[in-house]
């Protein structure tokens with residue numbers, strides 16, 4: 001009977017739809033934290049849940065069939081039972097569902113091995129279903145599902161990073177036994193049967209071919225299983241996280257229009273970094289970066305012909321392992337690695353013995369009053385949308401006339417085509433927003449017609465539906481230019497006024513080393529604060545002082561935003577909201593009485609925003625590369641993030657930090673394993689390694705204080721070098737006195753090293 005009219009078709013369709021419905025139902029179940037954090041793992045988790053359900057049902061069903069009709073073990077071709085026939089239809093329905101699921105979820109390339117396996121299994125089953133032969137063979141093959149129960153448990157535990165559990169260890173032995181009993185043994189028996197009777201059976205040659213291919217696959221998987229579970233050290237490094245059939249999520253997938261890679265580092269380097277990727281070896285080791293007790297200021301001496309360069313500061317300063325003025329330390333000391341971590345700013349500062357007043361990295365100061373606490377600006381969405389007169393814009397009851405907005409009323413609304421840098425000027429007396437992305441920019445509300453200050457009318461909302469720019473709202477004007485010229489101590493502390501000031505609202509344009517005040521903008525107002533006078537050196541414009549740009553990069557969902565929010569706002573949001581483009585926070589410190597600010601640029605980890613985010617990399621004094629301590633792939637990707645960030649920065653002058661996040665999710669054993677890898681990567685990068693948890697706050701504060709200390713030192717040294725205020729042999733010291741920042745030996749007696 002032609003298959004299209006076969007009565008088994010409704011059975012197949014019914015089984016397929018059952019699995020489809022089951023998948024939908026299982027998707028509603030709560031996900032483990034590790035799985036939830038990664039969309040690929042989430043997909044694989046749901047896929048495995050369905051597979052698990054199928055294995056349980058089919059495995060038990062197959063055992064029952066064999067128990068009811070033991071002749072199936074012998075009469076592989078002719079033995080037939082209704083139960084066996086239905087079982088084969090049921091399983092064929094599962095394979096159809098899974099094949100469609102893989103293809104529809106665009107995992108086909110990553111899961112091609114599954115697809116090949118499914119096609120072969122379906123081919124064998126269909127011959128049994130439509131020709132009513134080899135039903136016994138089909139049932140025997142499905143005994144494999146008993147072994148699959150344990151294999152799926154193993155894979156789910158791996159995805160959930162639960163390899164340290166006792167259950168995993170027990171399961172791995174049970175799995176091995178089951179693999180022998182229900183996978184290898186039936187497969188060997190069937191192969192033997194077909195080899196003997198290949199010429200005598202209908203479809204014998206075809207089924208033998210399928211079986212032999214399945215044999216090869218099963219043996220490959222078996223060897224992988226053995227190596228992975230019993231001799232992990234024999235798993236080649238490049239394969240350790242590529243064992244996709246048995247363990248890991250697919251190598252790549254397409255999500256929301258973007259391609260998410262999970263490639264091993266070499267491939268990534270090749271495909272994304274290409275020839276332009278800068279060799280990391282060009283990074284020079286800046287000794288002070290790694291000094292656990294490094295002094296922020298040290299006497300610079302020319303004795304013994306040493307240069308007072310950044311990389312050699314340690315030569316003339318006392319510190320652990322380096323004797324003061326010792327001739328035995330002519331070159332960089334071999335820095336201990338793993339690096340001893342600075343437990344906190346206090347210890348870091350305690351080493352500053354040669355400074356007249358101990359450096360104080362106090363708690364974050366009450367910050368600059370910049371605009372309204374509410375407006376957030378995220379620049380560079382893929383498709384800038386301008387909503388003029390959103391649902392918020394209801395006509396006020398007092399009949400205030402609607403403001404005249406250029407976008408809708410100007411005879412010639414201006415469209416600026418793709419200026420390379422996004423500019424946002426928020427809150428000027430003439431509200432002007434130019435949002436530009438690689439796509440044409442939109443200019444809303446040109447200077448001429450403007451919304452009246454304090455109008456209840458909102459407003460232009462630019463960006464995605466999620467947020468983000470509210471320009472010219474009454475609240476954005478609460479703080480006028482005059483008020484903003486001095487930090488308001490009375491600013492509500494619960495809600496920091498500079499929070500989420502957003503890219504471009506008060507920060508530099510992309511790639512700017514320091515914020516460039518825009519005419520009349522909120523950031524311009526912020527800059528009218530008394531500049532850090534200690535850092536004023538002749539010739540350097542004020543706006544370049546006292547602020548260091550720090551970019552935070554890393555894979556999506558590794559916890560960059562949470563890390564910054566924990567430090568800047570002491571908040572933690574367990575719900576993941578992807579960063580769009582870039583965002584930034586400003587954090588103020590006081591070092592030796594000198595105001596010093598860190599601009600923390602939070603970049604999007606999603607591939608599709610990478611081109612936008614990377615335009616903000618330039619001019620960074622420090623690069624923080626974040627990875628998830630529970631996701632080894634994110635650690636591997638850090639190298640690529642570093643390479644990308646260094647394309648825009650001078651590798652010799654930028655401070656590097658490798659930060660493992662979500663420490664709270666790691667068991668001690670997992671952490672130890674991961675730390676080993678992380679330290680290796682940090683060593684290769686010449687970066688300082690930290691492990692933090694934004695959830696508990698562990699190490700977050702200490703880490704950012706460390707970043708602040710090092711960037712502060714770096715910027716002062718850079719100023720010194722630039723200004724030429726230093727002479728070889730001079731002692732340079734910093735004091736809290738406004739008028740006397742840099743004292744040289746020629747003017748004052750040194751108090752410290754010669």
Ligand SMILES: Nc1nc2c(ncn2[C@@H]2O[C@H](COP(=O)(O)OP(=O)(O)OP(=O)(O)O)[C@@H](O)[C@H]2O)c(=O)[nH]1
Nearest residue numbers: 557558559560561562574576579605662693694695
């Ligand atoms: N348990 C735990 N979860 C964390 C931690 N840090 C972040 N998360 C969670 O991880 C998810 C992603 O955090 P985000 O900070 O938004 O990640 P991101 O790196 O900024 O992501 P992108 O904006 O897409 O680049 C959120 O659901 C957080 O709740 C942590 O330290 N511990």
